[in-house]
Amino acid sequence: MKRETFKIVTYGCEMNDYDSEVITSILKSDGYEEVFDIEDAKIVVVNGCSVRDHAEKRALGFIQSLKGKKDGKRFIIAGCLAKSLENENIFLDESFIVSTEYKKLPELLKQNNFKKFEISSEGNYSDILRNTDFTLNIPIMKGCNNFCSYCTVPYLRGEEVSFSVDDIIENIKRNINEKTGEIMLLGQNVNSYSYDSYDFVRVLERVAKEFKELRVRFLTSHPKDFSPDIVKLMAEYENLCPHLHLPVQTGSDKLLKLLHRDYTVKDYLEKVEISRKIVEDISITTDIMVGLPYEGEEDFKETLKLVMDIQFDDAFMYKFSKRKNTLAYYMDGCDKKVSSSRLKKLIDLQRSVKEKKLKELVGREVEVIVEKVSKKSKNEFYGRDRHNRSVVVNGENITIKDKVIVRIVKIKGITPYGIKKR
Template sequence: MNDYDSLVIESILLSEGYEKALSIDDASLVIVNGCSVRKHAEDRAMGFLSSVRKESRQEKKIVLAGCLARSVKNIPDFVDIAVPPTEYKNLLEILRNNRNSVEIKSEGDYTGISIKSGITLLISISKGCDNFCSYCIVPFLRGKEISFSSESIIEQIKKSVNENTREILLMGQNVNSYIYKGLDFTSLVSMVLSEFKGMRVRFVTSHPKDFSIKLIEIMSDNKYLCSHLHFPLQSGSDRMLSLMHRKYTLKEFKSLVELSRTILPDIAITTDVMVGLPKESKDDFNETLNALRDIRFDDAFMYKYSSRRFTLSRYIDSPSSDEGLSRLKELIDIQKKIKKEKITALKGKLLNVLVERKSKNRDTEYYGRDSGNRNVIVKGKSVEKGKTYNVRINEICGLTPTGEKTEEK
């Protein structure tokens, strides 16, 4: 969602005649879109803004945007203006009047804005979140979940696609809970596929408690709905899942994964996993390790719990920082091994790859992503950016499948 927010800000400013500076030194306006999901991200954003103010050779207007604009208790002196995600529609007025805006309002629907698009067009289908997981600050910063109308979503895609666009990424804090006047997310995906034929479609992020297996059935029937599911597990312990307010069990989660793989054997499934949570015991952690071994995700975002303002879990004691880091390292080591095994198994396989850029160092190497959202190196002289090719994988470079385009089907 942060990438989408940045594109919204950029699109608004460019449409009003602002120009992108070539460097920080050349800029008269500096905007940092800060994330508040983890404290480390907050500290980095604040440190960067502080250094910009100290090192500036000319007067600059410094703007703190994103969730961080609302999560900080006090806006620091080196920030001139704070603008949360719900207020980007008022960004120009806020900049003109030099005033802060940190209140959550009913705004936040940016479907009327033409979004800058590269090969992949990012489209938000909803705003906010109603899940209130005990560790997560997002509902407090982005407000109540509101789904945008299918008409406005389709219209924004039409406004934003250009000659370079090859892929549409539908985004939401929980896309599976999308509902607008009886239209659910599965129906919305079908509409987008029908309206923009030949365009790849992806979605993120799914929540296991709301997930519909119909999406996998559509993937199986329509090659343009990419065969990738990002499916956050968070913990392999039912006790921890309950404390986290995730509203599913490990058995229910595994059942959805198994059914998805039965319908579409080649589907790539990735996840999020957190360790060092309040009240997480060694047994809870071991259950998470066992879950990773059993499910065998294609990849995972893994991180140590970070206490967040407003959340319920911040009032509960958690394992020591050293213990959390030790658990994270063990988790990462296991997942790295699984990922390597799964990537190695792709050797000899035929992957459908969308080429996104050319190598800076090698004239005959290109980088792209397959339907499973895996990075792939494509070798060949007649390869073009923005084109999709069938690629026969003949080697694995590090953890990257590598091959040459082929006419094979």
């Protein structure tokens, strides 16, 4: 009998990637066949993000475009998009399952009557064997208790729950394969991890110690809970990458208060300064929002000043959007034109900071793990260095997962190019 085909389309963060790996594994174990081309799929799984309005609209627009083709496809909506659509009908009909209970999917798919909502509090699915790529995503916790006034995550992902260290280690061991090059520990706020006597510093140390042959990274840190002890570990363990993603959101104390972030610009600057004293060249990246409610010109200037003061290695920058259930839903953001113009100014400034920092790399040697062969040439490869910078490597006798020392020879756009030295 011909097997029913499926295709997963993922929008969102590393947690969505993780969920997609879990769903793929569950469906394949039940005999479904994964296909590359969406046209060949009978079932389309849209694993979407609802954290930002833009991401949600993109995912919903994609589903509507497929529905318009009327070719009898069935749909599964997963991830926090599923949670966000709970009890909403919008355009959903009997061709949809909206679910975060992934283990139930095979059973639900066998029933003829779709239009099902199966929203659970989400397990961590650590017992599922996934076919993972270079980066092994490992959730160490789920949910969030912070209720930042603009953020819908606590409503979508629920209360914060940390998973046991044994469970985390087992999840890693079960899913390491020949492609694994790095472990990415995931949580909405990894710094508030707490299970028995373990805090995040101890979990990180245990993972770094136990999996010495793999690079270890983590996402995301909250500035209020972030401890420089984490950076001390980076100095101690070679495989613990010196990269810190520390979302600041805005450079205005007035707005930080409004956002319920529980730190000031001064606190943030101090934590970055201490971190740089411990690991001088640590890479610091961030998230910044513009067009926030009550954001005046002075507040925006403070954000630009912070970008200059910190000299971020990279930043994810975006416009504020209202999200259901949140406190900020009841506040108006800035005028659209003002928000767009501020975002452009911010992006331009951060790009110039990034370019300047990248130029300082020219002539220096960095350690790169090779992840892909370039389509342009058999001697050109793509990888990342320990600071999470993408690097194009030229050289011979290189294979995927090789750890190579590369001399950076030029920066093209915002990409460093280097030559393999050894």
